[in-house]
Amino acid sequence: MNAMTAPCFHPDQFMLSDYAAGSLQGAVALPLAVHLEYCQQCRRETQQLEEVAACLFENLDPVPVGEDTLEQVLRRIDSIVADDVAPAQGAVPAPLHAGIPRALRSLVPAGLDALDWKRIGSLRSSRLRFGDSEREVALQHISAGGKVLGHGHRGVEITVVINGSFSDQDGCYRSGDFLMRGPDDVHRPVAAQDGDCLCLAVLDAPIRLEGWVGRFLNPFMKIRPL
Numbered sequence: 001m002n003a004m005t006a007p008c009f010h011p012d013q014f015m016l017s018d019y020a021a022g023s024l025q026g027a028v029a030l031p032l033a034v035h036l037e038y039c040q041q042c043r044r045e046t047q048q049l050e051e052v053a054a055c056l057f058e059n060l061d062p063v064p065v066g067e068d069t070l071e072q073v074l075r076r077i078d079s080i081v082a083d084d085v086a087p088a089q090g091a092v093p094a095p096l097h098a099g100i101p102r103a104l105r106s107l108v109p110a111g112l113d114a115l116d117w118k119r120i121g122s123l124r125s126s127r128l129r130f131g132d133s134e135r136e137v138a139l140q141h142i143s144a145g146g147k148v149l150g151h152g153h154r155g156v157e158i159t160v161v162i163n164g165s166f167s168d169q170d171g172c173y174r175s176g177d178f179l180m181r182g183p184d185d186v187h188r189p190v191a192a193q194d195g196d197c198l199c200l201a202v203l204d205a206p207i208r209l210e211g212w213v214g215r216f217l218n219p220f221m222k223i224r225p226l
């Protein structure tokens with residue numbers, strides 16, 4: 001994990017509070033969990049939100065709960081514990097998982113090389129089996145200096161940089177940076193010249209390619225959740 005510089009791009013307060021409350025939908029929580037491994041500031045804010053929620057709970061009258069509530073609470077505690085241990089930079093992961101955020105390791109059990117990578121120009125993409133039927137979860141790898149086709153979005157694309165960096169017309173994004181692109185956003189990511197870039201992306205709708213290439217390919221663009 002690259003902990004040399006703190007991320008510059010963060011999820012907003014609403015996402016952090018939804019995450020703290022365990023109410024983010026499907027795979028949306030995954031890039032946020034990855035970002036938290038890199039970002040002390042957001043970890044602190046999430047913890048504060050959880051403490052506020054705990055205070056509110058203390059002042060509520062008890063109500064009957066469903067049988068699955070205990071399981072949900074235990075799962076949430078597991079994820080909080082994982083967040084808490086994440087900053088332990090000294091922990092050495094198995095070689096297969098070196099450089100892979102803790103939150104992703106179970107989705108990449110045999111390491112990055114064992115994934116089924118598909119290439120489109122300088123972008124290689126591999127879908128991960130997360131189990132969210134409405135969202136595609138994928139690792140995206142751009143070769144050093146590589147340019148991704150210019151594209152817009154038909155839904156929401158959440159990206160977290162895992163290693164390396166890329167830039168577009170709005171900025172330069174490095175390890176841990178968290179980006180959310182909506183239907184009005186069009187960009188053309190370019191990886192830095194000094195190294196490959198690896199990102200996690202979660203999409204709830206296909207991207208929309210720009211230009212004449214898009215006219216031919218857009219009808220075939222689909223998300224394929226695993």
Ligand SMILES: [Zn+2]
Pocket residue numbers: 007009010011035039040041042043
């Ligand atoms: Zn942050």
